[in-house]
Amino acid sequence: MFYKILGAWLYFSLCSLAVAQESFEVKGSVINAGTLEPIEGVNIIGKGLFAISSANGEFTIRNVAEGIHSFTISHLGHSSKTVTVKVGPEMEEVKVLLVESATNLEEVAVYGKTTSRKAQELPTASHQVYKDFLEENRENSLMQTLKKIPGVSTITIGSGQSKPIIRGLGFNRVAVVQNGIKHEAQQWGSDHGLEIDQYGIENMQIIKGPASLLYGSDAIAGVVDIQPSAIPKPNSFVGDLNLLGESNNNLLGLSTGIVSRKDKWFYRARLTFRDYGDYKVPTDRINYENYIFELHHNHLRNTAGEEANAAFSVGYVADHIKSETFFSNVYAKNGFFANAHGLEVRNSNIDYDRSSRDIDLPHHVVNHFKVTNTTTIAKGKHSLQFDIGFQNNYREEHSEPVPHGHMPKPEESKERQFNKNTYSINIRDAFNPDQRNDIVIGMNAELQQNTIGGWGFLIPGYHRFTLGIFAYDQIELNPNLHLQAGVRYDYGLLDTKSHYDWFRTPVDNPDGTTSQVFLQRAQDKTLAFGNFSASTGLSFIQNNTTFKINLGKSFRMPLANELASDGVNYHMYRFERGNLDLDAEESYQMDIDIDHTTERFSIGISPFINLFDNFIYLNPTSNYYEALQIYEYTQSKVFRTGGEIRASTRLFKNLQLDASGEFVYSRQTSGAKKGFTLPFSPPLSGFFSARYQFNKLLFFDAPQLIADYRITAAQKEIVPPEEKTEGYRVMHLSFMGKIPMFKENIPVGIRLKINNVFNTEYFDHTSFYRLIDVPEAGRNISLSITVPF
Amino acid sequence: MKLISKYFYPLFLIVLITACSSDAGLDKDDEKPTIGINHNGGFPQACEILQKGETYTFKAQVTDNQALASYSLNIHHNFDHHTHDDQGAQCDLEAVKQAVNPMIFMENYDIANGGTTYEINIELTIPKDIDSGNYHCSYSVTDETGWQSRTSVDIKIVE
Numbered sequence: 001m002f003y004k005i006l007g008a009w010l011y012f013s014l015c016s017l018a019v020a021q022e023s024f025e026v027k028g029s030v031i032n033a034g035t036l037e038p039i040e041g042v043n044i045i046g047k048g049l050f051a052i053s054s055a056n057g058e059f060t061i062r063n064v065a066e067g068i069h070s071f072t073i074s075h076l077g078h079s080s081k082t083v084t085v086k087v088g089p090e091m092e093e094v095k096v097l098l099v100e101s102a103t104n105l106e107e108v109a110v111y112g113k114t115t116s117r118k119a120q121e122l123p124t125a126s127h128q129v130y131k132d133f134l135e136e137n138r139e140n141s142l143m144q145t146l147k148k149i150p151g152v153s154t155i156t157i158g159s160g161q162s163k164p165i166i167r168g169l170g171f172n173r174v175a176v177v178q179n180g181i182k183h184e185a186q187q188w189g190s191d192h193g194l195e196i197d198q199y200g201i202e203n204m205q206i207i208k209g210p211a212s213l214l215y216g217s218d219a220i221a222g223v224v225d226i227q228p229s230a231i232p233k234p235n236s237f238v239g240d241l242n243l244l245g246e247s248n249n250n251l252l253g254l255s256t257g258i259v260s261r262k263d264k265w266f267y268r269a270r271l272t273f274r275d276y277g278d279y280k281v282p283t284d285r286i287n288y289e290n291y292i293f294e295l296h297h298n299h300l301r302n303t304a305g306e307e308a309n310a311a312f313s314v315g316y317v318a319d320h321i322k323s324e325t326f327f328s329n330v331y332a333k334n335g336f337f338a339n340a341h342g343l344e345v346r347n348s349n350i351d352y353d354r355s356s357r358d359i360d361l362p363h364h365v366v367n368h369f370k371v372t373n374t375t376t377i378a379k380g381k382h383s384l385q386f387d388i389g390f391q392n393n394y395r396e397e398h399s400e401p402v403p404h405g406h407m408p409k410p411e412e413s414k415e416r417q418f419n420k421n422t423y424s425i426n427i428r429d430a431f432n433p434d435q436r437n438d439i440v441i442g443m444n445a446e447l448q449q450n451t452i453g454g455w456g457f458l459i460p461g462y463h464r465f466t467l468g469i470f471a472y473d474q475i476e477l478n479p480n481l482h483l484q485a486g487v488r489y490d491y492g493l494l495d496t497k498s499h500y501d502w503f504r505t506p507v508d509n510p511d512g513t514t515s516q517v518f519l520q521r522a523q524d525k526t527l528a529f530g531n532f533s534a535s536t537g538l539s540f541i542q543n544n545t546t547f548k549i550n551l552g553k554s555f556r557m558p559l560a561n562e563l564a565s566d567g568v569n570y571h572m573y574r575f576e577r578g579n580l581d582l583d584a585e586e587s588y589q590m591d592i593d594i595d596h597t598t599e600r601f602s603i604g605i606s607p608f609i610n611l612f613d614n615f616i617y618l619n620p621t622s623n624y625y626e627a628l629q630i631y632e633y634t635q636s637k638v639f640r641t642g643g644e645i646r647a648s649t650r651l652f653k654n655l656q657l658d659a660s661g662e663f664v665y666s667r668q669t670s671g672a673k674k675g676f677t678l679p680f681s682p683p684l685s686g687f688f689s690a691r692y693q694f695n696k697l698l699f700f701d702a703p704q705l706i707a708d709y710r711i712t713a714a715q716k717e718i719v720p721p722e723e724k725t726e727g728y729r730v731m732h733l734s735f736m737g738k739i740p741m742f743k744e745n746i747p748v749g750i751r752l753k754i755n756n757v758f759n760t761e762y763f764d765h766t767s768f769y770r771l772i773d774v775p776e777a778g779r780n781i782s783l784s785i786t787v788p789f
Numbered sequence: 790m791k792l793i794s795k796y797f798y799p800l801f802l803i804v805l806i807t808a809c810s811s812d813a814g815l816d817k818d819d820e821k822p823t824i825g826i827n828h829n830g831g832f833p834q835a836c837e838i839l840q841k842g843e844t845y846t847f848k849a850q851v852t853d854n855q856a857l858a859s860y861s862l863n864i865h866h867n868f869d870h871h872t873h874d875d876q877g878a879q880c881d882l883e884a885v886k887q888a889v890n891p892m893i894f895m896e897n898y899d900i901a902n903g904g905t906t907y908e909i910n911i912e913l914t915i916p917k918d919i920d921s922g923n924y925h926c927s928y929s930v931t932d933e934t935g936w937q938s939r940t941s942v943d944i945k946i947v948e
């Protein structure tokens with residue numbers, strides 16, 4: 001079993017490159033003796049040497065000392081062969097012919113599955129993202145990069161931060177998982193993004209749909225699963241350096257990483273720095289209600305930022321065991337638009353326009369430290385996986401202190417401070433009792449401790465403990481028909497901490513007198529939640545067509561602020577009132593996915609229907625508290641439907657066309673806002689992309705020109721306090737190529753990209769600054785250079 | 790033909806499913822109420838000077854397409870120049886100073902029978918013992934749906 005896993009791991013690590021440090025290279029190819037077709041994925045193993053053949057059957061083994069070496073060439077489904085090669089200067093290419101074997105056919109069926117085949121057999125609608133996609137589409141933040149995927153949109157906050165929305169739901173309804181551990185930041189907040197370094201990520205899986213079964217609470221709308229990178233090949237050393245410059249916000253970015261492996265030990269390290277100025281919008285004045293903000297040289301003042309990330313991991317791989325420990329720290333400081341923070345219009349004596357690169361008030365500072373370990377042990381038919389993690393998320397929000405209501409002017413600028421520690425442990429056992437069943441049983445436990453500080457109040461301090469157990473089975477009914485079914489039970493305990501104002505408020509007593517009291521903003525409460533989730537689905541593969549249907553029930557535990565807050569949010573001019581009677585959110589969803597892929601073209605459609613019994617929603621009421629509108633957390637029934645369509649074709653040899661569309665319809669079917677949609681509903685949107693592959697252009701190898709065009713309809717479906725947003729059309733162009741500068745086999749990668757080619761002024765309905773009528777960023781020319789070493 | 794049935798049958802099914810989800814919100818209220826002090830009698834006007842001890846009637850006009858619900862008046866100091874109004878006028882501001890005993894007025898009122906137009910009328914005596922200087926006066930109104938509109942005006946309170 002372990003060799004299967006290792007084989008599979010290595011099989012999928014084809015994209016990494018190894019570099020010769022000395023000595024010689026053995027080059028060769030493997031072909032089928034019967035059909036003379038090349039064979040992909042063949043293991044070529046020598047003493048301390050290893051290679052796998054590529055799609056055209058070729059392989060290269062670097063770092064081979066001079067002398068005679070013997071290699072075992074094996075591929076399941078073919079008889080193994082041992083060849084002896086004399087390695088030295090001017091050696092010839094090795095040609096190996098493998099004969100098909102009729103035995104071990106069952107083994108082939110299991111071993112030979114590619115990731116795409118496995119994804120086909122899985123009944124849930126998922127989208128796999130690879131390193132190439134991330135490199136080709138790299139934007140300023142991870143979620144902006146993923147926006148191209150139909151069904152995925154983002155809440156962007158300025159130019160450097162964003163958070164995921166999957167089919168119209170975001171915040172705590174999308175779980176982000178990195179190396180098996182759920183990323184725990186301040187997901188509920190609207191003005192900060194994911195604290196994850198987008199460089200160094202090789203594989204991601206996006207699950208569009210409820211996934212509580214595997215990921216627990218919060219995965220109610222979907223999952224962004226950042227998977228561990230492939231284990232490097234033995235005796236390899238790979239590195240890269242990426243430089244990035246952007247014209248719109250004058251960004252300078254640098255990211256460098258190395259990956260190395262001796263025999264059993266391997267390590268990876270990466271450093272990323274980014275520094276950017278205020279971003280530019282295609283307008284010189286913002287009209288927000290009756291306010292007018294003049295912009296200096298189109299700069300959205302004080303939106304500059306900086307980011308510094310470091311990551312290191314060390315791993316061990318041997319027979320039956322694989323273990324990797326990851327350390328990472330992500331630091332960011334970002335400014336917020338100076339003229340209006342939230343809805344609150346601000347005057348200041350700060351000379352924001354003296355520099356477009358400085359970060360004045362308001363701003364925040366975020367630091368996310370994480371250490372996690374993933375260990376897999378293979379024993380017989382079982383594969384045990386342990387994920388253990390600790391994360392600390394620290395965030396400070398600073399703004400110019402001003403008096404508000406009865407609050408006098410605070411002494412310092414630190415308005416809010418959040419310090420959240422999360423301890424996680426996941427254990428799972430995957431085993432195959434027979435060839436037909438893939439059974440997984442597991443548990444997740446997580447402890448969160450959140451403390452707060454600063455003179456503002458939004459979310460109380462809390463302790464939260466969650467424990468979930470689950471089991472599911474993927475059954476092969478026949479080679480083309482797979483059934484997956486699973487159940488899960490979760491138990492959660494939330495202990496909110498009381499919070500009192502630091503200033504006194506006059507309160508009228510029944511006897512006519514007035515007392516000056518420290519008002520209580522959050523209560524000391526312990527609440528318990530228990531919930532069953534379940535999921536069942538079928539996948540049917542018929543030639544080139546895959547049909548999937550999945551039914552799932554997911555849940556989400558209410559957050560501390562949804563339950564226990566009772567405070568003013570001056571930036572939004574509202575009073576937010578929690579509700580201790582909230583139940584855990586429950587959602588039922590049916591997903592269908594139909595995909596037809598041939599060599600010439602591919603077409604797919606993935607509709608869904610979703611019902612929430614008790615969607616938690618911050619409802620704007622018509623009442624006031626201290627002259628601020630009261631917003632209450634309430635629950636309502638919600639009906640949602642929609643989906644994505646996609647099509648792509650290779651029109652002729654060098655031209656690839658892709659098109660996709662996404663649509664979400666949401667309705668609250670009960671409660672105070674019956675008939676209304678949900679907040680942050682993404683509008684109907686279509687995306688078209690044409691990619692032309694040149695054979696050779698100037699000194700570029702494999703040059704490509706890509707034109708992307710997005711057409712988004714108007715969003716007229718809104719809920720108070722949102723604004724309707726007009727539709728838009730925006731075009732991006734990019735050119736990519738490789739220059740064989742230093743060494744033939746590891747070329748330098750160049751990407752020149754122009755975002756918003758026509759400097760179109762448009763509004764994104766789900767952008768944080770949409771509320772104050774700030775358009776999206778103007779034209780941006782970016783140049784990225786990747787130098788491998 | 791085979792191709793058509795192969796691709797368009799599922800497509801058709803989807804269209805059918807989405808079409809069946811009837812629009813429950815056809816007559817939902819998408820309009821915010823309006824609020825303004827630019828009608829005859831609107832008070833205070835931009836840069837208005839108010840005297841301590843005097844009684845004034847604060848007046849604003851509010852309307853809504855369906856039903857008005859509540860309104861509020863908030864008067865707070867702007868001694869630090871932290872904000873400005875939305876009336877477009879540029880008032881002379883006094884020098885920045887520290888607050889000692891500023892006037893704080895925050896009151897909420899219901900509009901009893903809803904209705905689509907209403908004139909806010911708040912009688913208010915400016916206390917004598919408060920700090921004089923720049924103040925900011927903001928009105929807000931909600932309708933029954935929960936839409937809100939706000940307007941604000943810079944004023945000055947003197948001895």
